[in-house]
Amino acid sequence: MLKNKYNETYYFDPQYPFGRNETEWFNRFIKIGGQPIIVPQTFIYHYKIARWRENKSDNNKCIYTVNTGNYEGSQIYLNNINNHLDYDILYYSDNLNLMYHCIQNNILFFYINTDNIDKQLKQRIVKTSPHLFLPYIYTTSIYIDGNLMPTPNFNNKTLNKLVNLKADIVCFVHPERIYLEDEANVILWTQVLASSESVNNIRHVWYKDINALKNSTLTETNCIIRKHKNTIQFNEEWTKCMYICLRDQLSFDFILEKYNIHYLKLLYTDKTYILKKLPHKTLTHNKRLVNSKKLRTKFPPKFKKPNYNFESVFSDSFNEAKPI
Numbered sequence: 001m002l003k004n005k006y007n008e009t010y011y012f013d014p015q016y017p018f019g020r021n022e023t024e025w026f027n028r029f030i031k032i033g034g035q036p037i038i039v040p041q042t043f044i045y046h047y048k049i050a051r052w053r054e055n056k057s058d059n060n061k062c063i064y065t066v067n068t069g070n071y072e073g074s075q076i077y078l079n080n081i082n083n084h085l086d087y088d089i090l091y092y093s094d095n096l097n098l099m100y101h102c103i104q105n106n107i108l109f110f111y112i113n114t115d116n117i118d119k120q121l122k123q124r125i126v127k128t129s130p131h132l133f134l135p136y137i138y139t140t141s142i143y144i145d146g147n148l149m150p151t152p153n154f155n156n157k158t159l160n161k162l163v164n165l166k167a168d169i170v171c172f173v174h175p176e177r178i179y180l181e182d183e184a185n186v187i188l189w190t191q192v193l194a195s196s197e198s199v200n201n202i203r204h205v206w207y208k209d210i211n212a213l214k215n216s217t218l219t220e221t222n223c224i225i226r227k228h229k230n231t232i233q234f235n236e237e238w239t240k241c242m243y244i245c246l247r248d249q250l251s252f253d254f255i256l257e258k259y260n261i262h263y264l265k266l267l268y269t270d271k272t273y274i275l276k277k278l279p280h281k282t283l284t285h286n287k288r289l290v291n292s293k294k295l296r297t298k299f300p301p302k303f304k305k306p307n308y309n310f311e312s313v314f315s316d317s318f319n320e321a322k323p324i
Contacts, residue, residue: 004029045099047108061140061163064090066126067098068112069119072146072280074098079105086156087142090134092126094119120193124242129235131228139229145222148275158274161313162225166320169234169256169263170225172271174218178306180206180253183218185301187247198245205241205251212257219256221249223271234259264320266313268306273314 004025006013012021026036063085065078076098078089089107091098094114102109110133114122126133130141140163162170177183184203187194206213226235234255241251256263311318 003032004034043099045109059086059088060138061142062088062090062134062138063142063144063159064092064130064134065144065146066092066112066123067146068092068094068114068123070095071120071123074101076101076105076107077146077149077278078107078144081106084155085159087159088138092133094122120246121242124246124248125239128238128242128248130226131232131235140225140227143224143226144275147278147280148222149278151272151274151276154274158314165225165264165313167262167264168227168230169261170266171219171221171252171263172223172266173268173306173308174220174249175268175306177218177303179303180213180216180218180250182301182303183247183249185303187250189301194245194247194250199247199250202241202245202247202250205244206254209254209258212254215257216253217265219249219253219265220268220271221252222277223275231261234261264313267308267310270313273312 001011005011006025006028011025013024016024029036063078074095074097076091078091080087080089081104083106089105090110091102091107092110092112094112096111099109099111112122112126112133127143130138130143134141142159142163174183177186184199187199188196228235237255237259238248238251241255242248245251
């Protein structure tokens with residue numbers, strides 16, 4: 001490979017950025033005495049997205065999800081088999097076998113290596129900083145957890161409604177809890193994916209900006225719509241917090257207020273209108289739940305239940321003025 005470089009900068013002749021570049025490379029390879037070998041078991045996955053090559057911006061929005069360590073098993077709920085969505089769907093995983101499921105569902109598969117990093121941490125990194133992993137043509141993304149299944153209302157009309165809102169981040173309130181401290185207490189009780197030390201370390205981050213903490217209300221972060229241009233600092237700060245505590249809901253809202261992001265926080269029922277949350281069924285998750293039950297104190301923490309009264313985003317009377 002090194003001997004056959006075109007020059008010090010390029011492996012391929014830059015005159016052929018796409019078509020015929022492999023032919024030109026192979027002809028040079030033969031000239032220097034290269035020996036071609038056919039490996040019939042090899043599967044080459046070409047994306048073949050013309051818009052990427054031509055830098056077309058007529059569709060710069062995508063949906064993406066991340067599944068590492070087989071946390072969501074092999075079940076893929078998203079699909080665009082009949083091209084019924086005007087959104088590309090991207091699936092990031094360290095399991096190459098899922099590529100075939102993605103192809104069947106008309107989903108673009110992207111492999112991510114987790115050999116030298118905690119698999120859940122890698123999942124959180126891709127989730128929190130999409131601008132570092134998505135192809136640059138996408139300027140708006142819809143992140144969806146792997147255990148969310150689209151309802152019949154998950155269509156171009158509803159997705160366009162969410163994406164076209166005049167906000168850099170669109171998210172949804174948590175259905176059970178209001179405050180970050182409530183979330184911290186629940187995590188301390190369950191002990192899933194976070195130790196007491198990691199939760200307390202995030203609390204120390206909170207207390208550096210009390211005003212941001214006071215204005216924070218809890219988001220359920222399994223579905224987030226982001227316009228990347230104005231959220232890069234937010235994304236990267238959120239990613240840094242994943243190295244402190246993997247429970248991303250503990251830091252999302254605090255950083256949202258810290259960076260004064262223009263956001264809209266919508267009703268939980270708006271999300272359930274388009275997405276149905278299913279339980280995690282993998283062995284890894286079930287083991288965590290079993291261990292969690294052993295560690296729990298007898299009584300769960302008490303907190304005030306949410307009772308938001310703003311309009312549904314899908315209603316005709318919805319006012320885009322910031323609901324919360």
